[in-house]
Amino acid sequence: MYWAGLLISNTGSQMQVWAIFWHLRVLSDDPIVVSGIGIAKFLPILLFALIGGLVADTFDRRRVVLITQTAMILIATALGLLTYFGHIQLWHMYILVAIQGIAVSFDGPSRQSMVPAIVPREDLPSAFGLQSIAADVGAVVGPALCGLVIATLGLQWIYWINAVSFLAVIIALINMGPIPSPRSLNINKTMNPFKRLNFAEIPAGIRFIMGHPIILSSMLLDFFATFFSSANTLMPFIATDVLHTDAIGYGWLSAAQSIGAVAVALFMAQANGVRKQGKLLLWGVGAFGVATAVFGLSRNYALTMLALIVVGAGDAISTVLRNTIRQLQTPDEMRGRMVSINQIFFAGGPQLGEVEAGIVASTLGTPFAIISGGIGCVLAVLFTAFRYPALRNYNGDEEVLAGAKG
Template sequence: MTSQSKTQSIWERLPALHFRDYRLMWFGLFVSTIGSQMQFTAINWHVFELLRGRTYTIDFLGRSIDLGAEALGLGTLGLVRVIPIILFALAGGLLADTRNRRTLLQWTQIASTVFAGVLALLTLTDRITVPWIYFLTATLAGVAAFEQPSRQSLVPHLVSKEAFTNAVTLNTLMFTGASVVGPALGGIVLAYAGVEWVYLINALSFLAVVLSLTLLTYRGAAAVSAAGLGFRALLEGLRFTFRTPMIWSTMMLDFLATFFSSARTMLPIVAGDILGLGPVGYGWLSAAAPIGSIIAGSVVALYGNMKRQGVVLLACVVIYGAATALFGLTASVALAFVFLALTGASDTVSTVIRGTLRQLMTPDELRGRMTSVNMVFFMGGPQLGELEAGLVAAAFGVPFAIISGGIVTVLLTLLIAWKYPVLRQFDSPIIAPATAAT
């Protein structure tokens, strides 16, 4: 086979990229996500450095307990990220169904540019504090609560139905690819230029999405009339989500796994205090899970639909929890990298199955609201998990927090597999959109 025919074969296996609008949005999001992953890595390290070596003493049942300030500080980052998601995600889904999704996305990206720019400015002028970091992290999370439902609901309009599964896979691959480049690049910029330059790069990266959205030929109107905006419309989205066992069970699986296996927030402590790494080593360790994701995502993208997706989904979450526990047990940099890569690979395969299933089972007029409910689970889980990991790590140590979280994830996955046989039995590459719940 010639190199040209090989190239054509790969191109034919990526049908979503045949659509110009999807390519534009994919590239813009790739650039922006690199910036966001750089900032995520930098903020965690920044808080770790600002609180390193401090302890808090509390009285509990007449006993004094010393808690590590850095673990609590990193855990609190999860709390400040999740509160805006809980408060605004459902409203974001409602707007995504009743407003022009493309226009809404443009405004959210502009707002993200402003807030990230303020973070960079405060750091450049040496006026940054941990409370300021928490506040601006919360504002960016609030913007994301309005952005995510519109972005995910827009994708089905940029590709054909036949190419949609490939689009979900490529979106996952885009995120994981950016999650490799972002932390690695963030660690280098952090070490040689300073955290303020990471924040500035992230602020500028949002403009790539604004440009790609401006160039889209798609100008679709709202899915439903804005007159339907209200509590009744919100209940309609909640009712549909909770009365569809396949969607509800995957959301529960997503939440529980990411709640108990949120090892990523403890990476600065693992890298700095356990493995003896600096900012560059920390950046590469942060890129381990995304590297595993890219490998798994590439295989899924090129070789199409899997068989017995329900079993594969459950098996991947079990692997995710087991790899997390093994990561907590090791003191080897190489093994830590391997186990984190395994969490990324297993999470990517399960993400593709979950994302395809939910979008294709949901009618267009409910996609924004379904996505907003899902946001509370798939974004709320890891952020609340960061708080849980921080509290457990502060009291019992980082290794215990990671190991116990991985074990609990495995046990809860087995429980969900037993409770929802419809999930175990799922095996359908194409699912017809459902009708709206009444």
């Protein structure tokens, strides 16, 4: 039921992500203004993610996610109402997206840390494969529906549909029992919630990451690869100015990455004993970069779709392997803080990359911004492969991966 809730919620969230890009394009024709939404998303995560990780390691993780999901319902509803009444302005979107970033800072660490608590250790690779499928199916259906809804009903309906979609996760969580963090079991429940938080424990999470080169290098690879290759906010410009397509065509372009991601995630969820995870991770990110460059070079709709499908496939390989490696190597009492630090890398790369892509696009053109980003991603893979041989040669937890079932 929780997996189904994630699937429904991810579909609504992906509809909103791509609707915001399109909405910003309607409000402004400046790529920098449109790409600047990445800063609005990332700054709250940078400021609050570490606190969100500490909260995940201190309180009942299910309760934290219930609160954050409710907050995101209110944000999506507000976007819909402002759009419906014709009052929406750029600053409204920036502020509401920033508030959502705060909610995500607390939602991500608790939600990711719940998985090892409800899934046996030997099934973690398959669990993360299924979680990736839920995200990727939503990312196929969501953008396609986004284009259709924009063309037929209007932008406000996307925000309202997303608000309703969060209820699927909330209902699933209500039907689950408490999922306490290890530390919460030893804390006096009558104590003031703020006094339960020991902020001195945040540096321990940083020291843990710095002391584990495989985890650290996987985070750095994720950051630099997505920093250079993130150009999703430029998709409306590619759709309208290069490929000359409409909102429905834009919706399918937006879904293309996830078509490839779903195919790979289905395979990863069924894989029985994936070996040479380090090399496979590097090859996946490398394919991501090469396909991004092809995307920038393309002037043909079909070739662009194919390139984006490969982008999604490479990203899915990377996502499943990175999540599995990190969770298997992190003790439960440290898991929330590990996820929160990863969230900074995970969000920082693409969000800052969107801004970088917008600046380059406004000065040198949209295609050049995407092509150079793909080349930068490949260079980041080569640097990581030679700088961190431990990641390159990583074969994984043999006992756990050998027992993984789909």
